[in-house]
Amino acid sequence: MEPPATSLADDAGGPYSPPTATMTRPAVQVEELESVVIRFAGDSGDGIQLVGDEFSQSVARAGLDFSTRPEYPSEIRAPVGTLFGVSGYQIQYSSHEVLTSGDSPDVLVAMNPAALKINLQDLKPGGMIIANSSAFSGANLAKAGYEANPLTDDSLSDYRLFAIDIGGLTSRAVLGSGVSRKEASRCKNYFALGLMLWLYHRPMENEVAAITRRFQGQPELVAANIAALRAGYAYGDTSETFSVSYHVRPAAIHPGRYRSLTGNQALALGFVAASELSGLRLFLGSYPITPASEILHTLAGLRHFNVVTFQAEDEIAGVCSAIGAAFGGALGLTTTSGPGMALKTEAIGLAVMTELPVVIVNVQRAGPSTGIPTRIEQADLLQAVYGRPGECPVPVLAARSPADCFDCAIEAFRIAVKYMTPVILLSDGGIGNSAEPWRIPDLASLPRLPVSFRTDPEDFHAYERDANLARAWVRPGTPGLEHRIGGLEKDFLTGDLSGEALNHQHMVEVRAAKVGRVARDLPPLEVQGSPAGDLLVVGWGSTHGAIAHAVEQAHTAGALVGHVHLRHLNPFPDDLGELLLAYRQVLVPELNLGQLTRLLRERYLVDAIPLSKVQGRPFKVAEIYHRIMELAR
Amino acid sequence: MEPPATSLADDAGGPYSPPTATMTRPAVQVEELESVVIRFAGDSGDGIQLVGDEFSQSVARAGLDFSTRPEYPSEIRAPVGTLFGVSGYQIQYSSHEVLTSGDSPDVLVAMNPAALKINLQDLKPGGMIIANSSAFSGANLAKAGYEANPLTDDSLSDYRLFAIDIGGLTSRAVLGSGVSRKEASRCKNYFALGLMLWLYHRPMENEVAAITRRFQGQPELVAANIAALRAGYAYGDTSETFSVSYHVRPAAIHPGRYRSLTGNQALALGFVAASELSGLRLFLGSYPITPASEILHTLAGLRHFNVVTFQAEDEIAGVCSAIGAAFGGALGLTTTSGPGMALKTEAIGLAVMTELPVVIVNVQRAGPSTGIPTRIEQADLLQAVYGRPGECPVPVLAARSPADCFDCAIEAFRIAVKYMTPVILLSDGGIGNSAEPWRIPDLASLPRLPVSFRTDPEDFHAYERDANLARAWVRPGTPGLEHRIGGLEKDFLTGDLSGEALNHQHMVEVRAAKVGRVARDLPPLEVQGSPAGDLLVVGWGSTHGAIAHAVEQAHTAGALVGHVHLRHLNPFPDDLGELLLAYRQVLVPELNLGQLTRLLRERYLVDAIPLSKVQGRPFKVAEIYHRIMELAR
Amino acid sequence: MSHSLEPGRPLTRRDFETGQDVRWCPGCGDYAILSQVQKLLPTLGIPRENFAIVSGIGCSSRFPYYVETYGMHSIHGRAPAIATGLKLARPELSVWVITGDGDALAIGGNHFVHLMRRNVDLKLLLLNNQIYGLTKGQFSPTSEFGKRTKTTPLGSIDRPFNPVALALAAGATFVARSVDAEQEHLAGVLRQAALHKGTAFVEIYQNCVTFNDGAFDLLTDRDTRDDARLLLEHGRPLLFGKGLTKGIRFREAKAEIVILGEGGVTEADCAVHDASEGSAGRAFLISQLGQLGFPVPLGVFRAVEAPTYDALSEELSRAARERSGTGNLEQLLASGTTWTIS
Amino acid sequence: MSHSLEPGRPLTRRDFETGQDVRWCPGCGDYAILSQVQKLLPTLGIPRENFAIVSGIGCSSRFPYYVETYGMHSIHGRAPAIATGLKLARPELSVWVITGDGDALAIGGNHFVHLMRRNVDLKLLLLNNQIYGLTKGQFSPTSEFGKRTKTTPLGSIDRPFNPVALALAAGATFVARSVDAEQEHLAGVLRQAALHKGTAFVEIYQNCVTFNDGAFDLLTDRDTRDDARLLLEHGRPLLFGKGLTKGIRFREAKAEIVILGEGGVTEADCAVHDASEGSAGRAFLISQLGQLGFPVPLGVFRAVEAPTYDALSEELSRAARERSGTGNLEQLLASGTTWTIS
């Protein structure tokens, strides 16, 4: 298979530029790989995220598929060299479709002892370690809890260790560029990047350009960082440290124009798209919280669209302002994570009662309570479905990947305006912060979001319903349609207050039925693997990649296993019940104690088996694969 | 069966006084009844609740069992004569055990047209109407939506109508007592009471005494109201309007000393008992909300106990202050209803994480959102069990009757301190406001609530657990045990912050297992009716009376039906699974869309059938009975 | 149902009445306030459909049901937040918030102060009866110390808020106080609030006949009111008492009562009220008078011009469009580093 | 683990250190504040085990982990409510609240003002860095207008709170301000707060090196601080500037700057600071100075005596017992109308 032609444009609408390969390759052996998992790790001040991002950009340009996962320390700027100050960035890229950032790295780039200490346990047996030996000295070793220097005490003999004086080499390389010692030391991440580019056969030119852009107006820094980059590349090429370098063939990716996107960014773009597609103002009322804040940050930078962002005094004000905006005829949006979600539940009840289109995004994190804010978890599903007093039904969606976030954002507002209802959209910290390539869609391919406000005063009744059981949306400012809504129970037609027994029963049932109607819109479920057989693996949210890989492996190994991944968690798609019956057993891998499992058991009386992991870490493909093979025999 | 001897003491420890029967009975026919349901209804200014309470006291004194249900208008003081200003009070009393306030009244006392209009639909076919004819005039009829006077247009011919000029007769009776016209008119409720006492063979003396107490220091009002009471009694006796009067034999009630109690009062007393039994301060932090406020009102009046009440600025501060108090070594309590419950969920998560004994009472009302605040509903069960982000398990209990509230209050704190966990206790507006006789327990019969604070600094670890999986409770102020707790995930032993993968999994599982342990303490389930057979009716909360009646009837009619009523909703009792298997079918009557049904289906994969009523009204026995008979064949 | 409007006909009070039965206790002070608002709205030159009234929960918060405009009877304490969202989404609407002392200052206290700080162009009427009416008589954050209520049978130990002072400290640009029974005064204050650009906060003392009857009698009874209250008028000296024979002056920064004519004191010695003063300092001093045994000030404490939050928000959007051009979705989706696989 | 105490040995700073790694950015102003608190606590004559520190969420709220007392790192904004419950349950404890500008004034604004109003005997230290630190740099309710942050790329349109003014308006009995870098000043203010009976609120300007570096440089740099700040001292005239050559006086409740020596002005013409004044009016005027281009006041604005909420609460219980006797459960259960079935 030949690598597909790729083009790179750094800005929207930029000119086509053919791939470049100006460096002559060193004369070492080249090994072809199907895929590789690399983890960069270092102190939070080491610029690890930057290196990771740049490396992934480079990989993307080559038409490779990839997936990344940053791991931030939970401290803002932890003391240098400590274990809790370690920052990590993992990337998997491949000539096949990449669905996760990989279970265990093949290569660990460790910029200091703490980074080695924390990440070694994940490294594949026999994996490669590239360690910055200059950082492996007294204080740093002690802070990481090493009694002896692991680079020299033979304790790493099970791995392929490359101890390189990255610090020293960088300092020498940047000599003469006019930067301070401190600045010089900050360049070592580019040394590491240069080395990795060499090792994985990636060209350097784009990085040079990127450095030039990044340090615009600071010519010494440009010079120093480029020098470090080139020194790293040259080190690989000339030092004869490495006898092998690696090449991964480009993937057979769907043709099109691509960019890299995190889940949070994708949500932001999706919401802007919903605004443009509906012609309505998007109003975001939000209170910052990890790992959801980036959606607010991104949308705050897009006010040249019909977008208004409002940093509220708390989460309650966030959702309430969105309800007010929806009452005004805008797309009401609020974004948060677990603790904030708890606070919004009373107001979501009001949105249910007033039947206003508001989307509530919960980028889940590890709980309960403050929990482990920077860690992944999927434990807010039952809260989304059942977590409000009263019979208070709300459609619930979940995104499965960063790219899927874009579609889910539009889908959430499609449902909200069609059915006049709040909608909860679940993402998680894994998806939110991970990047993957995203094929930029044609505008024409996006779904329609038709909205028509009622303007005709003839025979108007505030709670009269259309065929979707939705009441009419009336913008204040429309003459003759003045009316009042609120949280008290309403007459099913006029919307006047009503405490009538049968009216209440009717309204409770209608609100439930309306949410139930959402199922009518859903496309048939797509099943990966066997369409029937021994085992159906049912997943939702960010476990998609790991499950899909595991099922693919199991299927290839001959197991009669299928995989369905649910985007709609409430209501369930109509065809799910039948699908469940087509298999002998049902397995539900979740990053919680079995929440979807409970919903499936209750709804379908199926003895679904949970596969629970609640460690603040994503599933490894192998964990799911093993369970599948146990069950599918 | 002879009526049991009864004694009446108006104050605790008062002297024994034998029953009195000084009035000579009128010479009308006396019909013996097994039970009777009476509804008093009138304008909210008519003193209906007072009459109802007095009547129920009278019935109680006779050793009859009873159950009452007030219906307040949702307005504070609605305009006179309007439909939404109608206040009602229903009592059922019987020579058998009384479990509900009755489906349909046998007798309706209607003080004005609006009261008639609203309540007529509930009256038994052929039932008795006692109407205050003086109120059936122009404006009042119009406000109630009557075009003609129903007392005179024959529209009530299906009922036994007694139109009595209660207003006029009262005015004449109180002439000379020196009260104003307005005050005179306010006495008509006592006329009605007098009449009903006569009609149901109840003595008048205690009412005379009650009036004397109530209007202490206002001799004219004492005189006037006693005059009205006697006039009502005399009217029955002498007017020859009634050819029959009624007598209900006293019930075979468990001997003991009794008082009448609403559910909210019973909770308050139960919490004081928990404080006394544990020797700990009871701290209530609460924000007023219908129908829960009365618990706060009652406890605020009991500060001569070791009780501190704090009216917080909102529900969040209410629960947070309770958490702070529990941290301080007190019994932390907060009380609310649906909308407030929503607001407390974030903080309940903190209580789960810090493992502090806090009891959260939710006196449910009709939702969602503001809903119908004065109406009954049981729709907050799923929110109680699942309504928090993260894996956040909390034991959930529900009281079945006003008297049961007392025991549940103690049970809630028993669990909270034994397992160091927040506990949610569900009641509802029906139970909260209804009164029933309560046998005053012996102190010695109350459960123990042993609490021992840790004081030994040796080998102290903040999250070390005892056999119940509870961590130690340490009161600040204890030397050498200084430690920090909080909402972040903790090391399983030391309580230090931990983001460790396996520690988190362990802690999530331990918190779940701890709540699961509660099931070990539970007594075997009690089954009413058939211990196995065709149909098990599973209930929880305030539906107890209606279900028990219906099952009794069905059982008597030969159906193989059993009834189990769950106090513990999370975790379920260990023997529930087996019990469910002993019946062909399972029916779950609930005042919601099937919330316990969902929990049973999920847990036991049993095809439980919901019987849903969401009308802001309790079940009628007949509704459940019919469904039982359909299913049990 | 909505009273129908013929185009062109001037609006009247009746156009702002709904058919709904008004469900307050007979004699409740809320009636008078409703009536003043219904009189005021038609005179503002704003089409009826461009009004929106948002309330929380409480007796007072039933208000929107009785005014024939767009309205939302929302949840307890959150009306300011909902109204803020509405106004930011639709700056052209005239948005009013109706709230109670519990709604605005107990559960809603945070939204209240943040609204004042931001200066969103909303009118907020706080119907202060110093009690929780709807829940039948518990003390509120404005109830007096020592008050006996259902939750304080031995007397409350909470010291009350002074809502005017709180609003001033939070940065409010318009702060006023009136009382239900003084219809003319109330009408005047409400009109000024309506005309203010920015958050206009009006505290209205409101008599709850059922649970706190007579709380403001001192201020409204003919016999006592002249000495008990101080009517603030912009540009006029601070005078009170029967025949305006007493005055307030500030020595350094302490208030003193002076008797005109005594010891040669004249009107000119009294402080002149300047509602438009840049600093909120003096308005705050005046707001403290009631607490100190001085007469209770009624009227407009402060009315200063400042950019409104909603206007600034629109301005941000304009600036963003100026900088980046009107947003283009296609460009946005394809922004950043892109590559093409063919 | 707890540093062990021999009975009788006087407490030292080290007794209040925990073994925990302190996880703030190097150079963060929180370190200095922690250090002052650790120095102060052993000197108060309170056994170590009788301290409890409650915090919310934020960088600042990590504080309890580093102080060897009882502590709770609670949830965002709610520390005042938790601490209130703790103090009402256990009035004998010395309870401290540590909070940030977001924690106390954004999500926690309501609990903050209600705490001030009630005067619960708690010490509340607000570490104000005018930014959300923990969530990595969004503007806070105390950030300046126009600030560019992650959520305001075009500049913030929110006008900031003045926490001191807000606390005064809410009725606080002790209000002070200091700054992390001025260790001695901070130590003095903290000591006064600790000794105050009632809610003691201290706003501490705290430098966030990572997201808002240098925010208070004007107040702490040797070159600028003398003109930029006004050090309040009870009973002393309001003087500032190098060599204390300038003063503040109030004319009719308006502040003016005077230059000593110019036009015959002497110290005696300047306002004398009286933190114990009954009315909060003048303290409020002083709190406004910073906003008006005058120097920023540091020190104790207000320190007045008033019954504490917790003491009043205990007093209620005493009164109840006096009236009804110590509660007897048996009697309570059998109270009201009872009847006996035999």
Ligand SMILES: Cc1ncc(C[n+]2csc(CCOP(=O)(O)OP(=O)(O)O)c2C)c(N)n1
């Ligand atoms: C979340 C929530 N908490 C509590 C309540 C109960 N509640 C309704 S109104 C109210 C207070 C009303 O007082 P105020 O705002 O002064 O209004 P008023 O009735 O006096 O006009 C309370 C506590 C509620 N509806 N929702």
Ligand SMILES: Cc1ncc(C[n+]2csc(CCOP(=O)(O)OP(=O)(O)O)c2C)c(N)n1
């Ligand atoms: C309910 C909830 N909402 C939001 C957050 C996210 N959050 C944590 S700290 C914080 C603000 C911190 O700012 P500040 O109080 O000023 O403390 P600092 O970090 O600056 O010391 C926010 C928004 C949270 N943890 N919980």
Ligand code: SF4
């Ligand atoms: S309770 Fe008070 S505030 Fe409420 S309607 Fe009645 S009088 Fe008005």
Ligand code: SF4
């Ligand atoms: S982010 Fe700022 S406030 Fe937080 S620890 Fe770092 S310097 Fe301190």
Ligand SMILES: [Mg+2]
């Ligand atoms: Mg009120």
Ligand SMILES: [Mg+2]
């Ligand atoms: Mg801060």
